[in-house]
Amino acid sequence: MKKSIAVLMGGRSLEREISIKSGQRISNALRKLGHDVAKLDVDQHIIENLKAEKYDLAYIALHGKDGEDGTIQEMLEVLGIPYTGPGVYANVFSFDKIVSKQLFNKLGIPTPRFYFLNGSSFSELGASKILPQIVERLGLPLVVKPSAQGSALGIKLVEKEEALTDAIISALGYSKKVILEKYVDGIELAASIIGKEGPRVLPVVEIVPDNGLFDFQSRTGSGNTGYFIPARIPDKDMKTVQDTALAVHRALDCTDLSRVDIILDKKDRVPYVLELNTSPGMTDTSLLPMAAGEAGISFEELVDNIVNMALK
């Protein structure tokens, strides 16, 4: 049935550009499906814009801040407008990787060992003095990343201790807190999940970044990253990866969809969870549509599914 749908895109996050690409593509699909579509840039006028029309649904095509931290979901709850994707809880607990990793640890879901430090702890508490101990415990190389930032912005692989300071300062440009995480030598995997009751894992995508780290360039399709689908891993590993992804999806109370990023340790075959995305990219080089395509679900069908789940 024809619906009036507001596609929320753009916004204030550093991933604005990717969000606009996702939003454009989603809007085109919604129009093809016969819906009335309004593309709304999320700025200071968003409330008035959402109130101006009687929308049946808000399609969240935002990435990062506001769109994946629960902000926009909470506002839509207040306005009483149904929206796509997981709810406030899932967004709040997944956006800050420190929170989600703590939760994974508590639930026994494997995640690379890590320590986090607040930016102000360096200038006010002399936190830099404990860095040698952290390095000793995690070993080198280690991964330094901002606690709350998508698209791998600000992420650095530190191979030598001398490079640690610059990596931390760099990550703190993107977030107030920084994560120092044990580097796992493994296979990068993305497990996308869709479905309301009985969610299912779509074919798992294997990512082979050309520079060894799935960073911003690789993620935005501008590098020479290779993607293999389904991932080239034995069935036994595939099963543990899928089970882990579903466990994460359920643990964070995700509804309708999510994408779980995992690194499968080459040696011990443990699927370590890196993060969960509540509004995965929907561009023509994004992983969720890629996985759906492999499962025989066209982009329009995927969008249609997401809309129908949100309206249920």
Added chain:
Amino acid sequence: MVLTFFMSKKITFDYWKHLYSSRMEGMVSSEIRDLLSLSARPDIISFAGGLPEVRALNYQKLERYIKRSLKTDGDISLQYGDSTGYYPLRTKLIDVMAIEGIEVDEEDLVVTTGGQQALDLLAKTFIDQGDAVITEAPSYTGALNAFKAYEARIIGIPVEEKGIDTRKAEEALKDLAARKIQAKFIYVVSNFSNPSGFTISLDRREKLLGLAKKHNTIIIEDNPYGMLRYGGKALPTIKELDIRGDNRNVIYISTLSKMLAPAFRIGWIAAPHPVLEKLTLGVQSAVLCGSTFSQRIAFEYFSDPAWKENIREFIKIYKKRRDTMLASLEENLSGIAEWSKPEGGFFIWLRVPECLNMKEVLADAVRKKVAFVPGTGFYADGRGTDAARLAFCTETRENIQKGIKILSKIIKDRIKLYKSFS
């Protein structure tokens, strides 16, 4: 058990990778570009783009020019035109150049689609893969990109308050000569350079010209901001110095983007006739001819003596904004950072302590609604992490003060953070 291995397939997003020219390899999307996409939002205080204050133009008059262009000779305005540009406009452009002391004829010019096409045409005309070209470092990104597109090897010469370091330029030219390599050209923005804001001193202009003659090469002098001087004494262009002699070594580029408006997409090149012939062929193969309509309207604009008043109005606005930004920098970053004090143009070049990476400062700044361009974009070799270009031409006085305050706080906080590690 390992069935998946055989079912797996590699995903291809771009089926035509094997067909692209090698020159496309170096052209990739950058993180900075994505960060700067935020600066287009109205709630962002943007020191990023050098956007002229087009609101200062008299729109009613422009409307009249457009009407007249259609009414009096619409059949010409809407038709294909001369590849060298609409002749009556060229007669006006030589008047504009004469104000800056350059005496040339209509026949010495070719009109281009903005200054950027001028750069592209010159690169196409002179550069083969791997050819050496000399630029200022930092230099205008648009020029670097145009040269890179033709796979030039860019040799960046540092700039100082007095402009390009001619001693270093000489060393570079000598080094090339010793290796029997011909530098194809030396590219400079002589007045209030983009991004540094520096102006090449008279002494260095003469030296640079001498070097070009000695090493049998060309200077491409780009002068988009020459008319926008807010203080100090105007210097003769390098082209003027060359005209006083044998007039062989300088190719001069300018644009109407800052004197009128960027949307007209009108630039031009003044060059020796044999070079002009090549450039005209270049125009023909690229666009046949520039927009006659646009050039016809520009002709009307320059036929009205009021255009000089517009320039005075632009100068008044930009001077105030420059002064505001300089005062704000002084108030907030004195003793912490250094910056250029341009006598005109659009840009201030900010240098921060080496420990800071301005790309990371930008990530923080855009979250706090301030944007600028990190310095790395103005170097061909990755330098410039500790620098930034601040455009003062676009924002209001209040926004400049507010934006510089926010930016300064981020810089100070990050220096404090860095110091806490040592």
